[in-house]
Amino acid sequence: MTILANILIIFFIVVGLVFIVVTAIGLFRLPDLYTRTHAASKSATLGVMCILIGVFLHFWLIENHFNPAILLGVLFLFITGPVGGHIMSRSSYIAGVKPWSGTVRDDLKPEIERMKKEQGIK
Amino acid sequence: MSFQILLNFFLAFLWMFLSSNYSLSRLIIGYLLGLLVIIALRKFFKTRLYVDRVWAVIKLTVLFIKELILANITVLKLVIKPKLDMQPAFFKYDTTLTEEWEITLLSSLITLTPGTVVVHVSDDSKSLFIHVIDSQDIDETIDSIKYSFEKAILEVSRS
Numbered sequence: 001m002t003i004l005a006n007i008l009i010i011f012f013i014v015v016g017l018v019f020i021v022v023t024a025i026g027l028f029r030l031p032d033l034y035t036r037t038h039a040a041s042k043s044a045t046l047g048v049m050c051i052l053i054g055v056f057l058h059f060w061l062i063e064n065h066f067n068p069a070i071l072l073g074v075l076f077l078f079i080t081g082p083v084g085g086h087i088m089s090r091s092s093y094i095a096g097v098k099p100w101s102g103t104v105r106d107d108l109k110p111e112i113e114r115m116k117k118e119q120g121i122k
Numbered sequence: 123m124s125f126q127i128l129l130n131f132f133l134a135f136l137w138m139f140l141s142s143n144y145s146l147s148r149l150i151i152g153y154l155l156g157l158l159v160i161i162a163l164r165k166f167f168k169t170r171l172y173v174d175r176v177w178a179v180i181k182l183t184v185l186f187i188k189e190l191i192l193a194n195i196t197v198l199k200l201v202i203k204p205k206l207d208m209q210p211a212f213f214k215y216d217t218t219l220t221e222e223w224e225i226t227l228l229s230s231l232i233t234l235t236p237g238t239v240v241v242h243v244s245d246d247s248k249s250l251f252i253h254v255i256d257s258q259d260i261d262e263t264i265d266s267i268k269y270s271f272e273k274a275i276l277e278v279s280r281s
Contacts, residue, residue, distance in 0.1 A: 019194055026201040034253045035210055037239050039197055045234075046194045082233035089241045089253060100210060109212075111244065111251060 005061040009054050016050030019043045032100035033092050041085025049074050126172045130156045170280075178277040185274055189235045196236035200255065211257035212241065215264060216249045217272065224275050225250075231271045 026039025056070040094112060130153060137152025138144055157173070164171050200208065219225050225247055229240040232252060242251040 019198070022194075022198050022201050026197065029201060029206070031206065032210075034239070034241070035208070035255055037253075038237065038255050039201060041233060041239060042190070042193045043197050046190055079230075082230040085233055086229065086240050089239055093241055099212070111214075111242065115245070 009058045012050050012054035016047045019047030033097050034089055037085045037089045045081030123172045182274045193236045208256045210255055212253050214249050215252055
């Protein structure tokens with residue numbers, strides 16, 4: 001029984017670590033802010049969630065201590081992760097960060113220009 | 123919907139008082155019996171059964187977790203690949219959802235799907251501007267958003 005629990009815990013923590021390493025490599029390799037947002041908002045969320053689940057299972061199955069605060073942490077990460085990615089990319093687009101030169105189509109540019117004209121922002 | 127839940131709790135407490143045994147197990151038995159009564163009398167309610175809606179929420183959650191895992195595998199492949207040959211693009215997606223919470227939910231679902239991040243929601247909240255990391259299969263992405271996520275959200279919200 002303990003072996004099974006240990007396998008589960010190690011699995012979750014290793015998967016979380018792999019995803020966090022992927023996030024770090026992605027932040028180095030990808031060409032512009034918007035593609036880096038993909039790496040940061042997805043892999044980081046799932047990576048930290050997996051590590052938290054591993055910690056929760058360790059304390060629950062090995063040390064017999066049920067800690068609901070960790071589960072709440074998982075839930076909050078789940079809700080706030082994508083919102084963070086959205087806000088970062090939106091505010092940098094409005095502030096004028098240029099997308100990578102390989103970007104093939106841009107429907108957003110006229111919309112933002114129209115919005116800025118309406119509100120009188122340069 | 124909240125009326126049905128309140129009614130169900132009322133029936134559960136009624137069962138507890140009828141059997142004059144005030145324990146949690148009695149309450150749960152009363153709740154299940156009340157659920158049976160509510161299902162039997164479903165044609166007298168104007169809205170649909172709340173059990174139906176709870177089931178739709180569970181399906182949406184499963185979809186959410188599945189998409190999160192798929193998204194991460196996509197990003198992993200993209201980052202590990204030796205040559206950067208993706209074609210990012212911003213595209214406009216017109217949504218049929220009207221309520222604010224539905225649009226927020228759809229935006230977080232899209233942000234957690236493989237290769238898409240919502241950058242901007244238009245002022246009239248009729249269209250979302252999505253940054254897609256690889257635009258070679260853009261139509262497929264739009265179809266998958268339309269037919270899986272919007273459908274699941276509408277399933278939760280319809281009365």
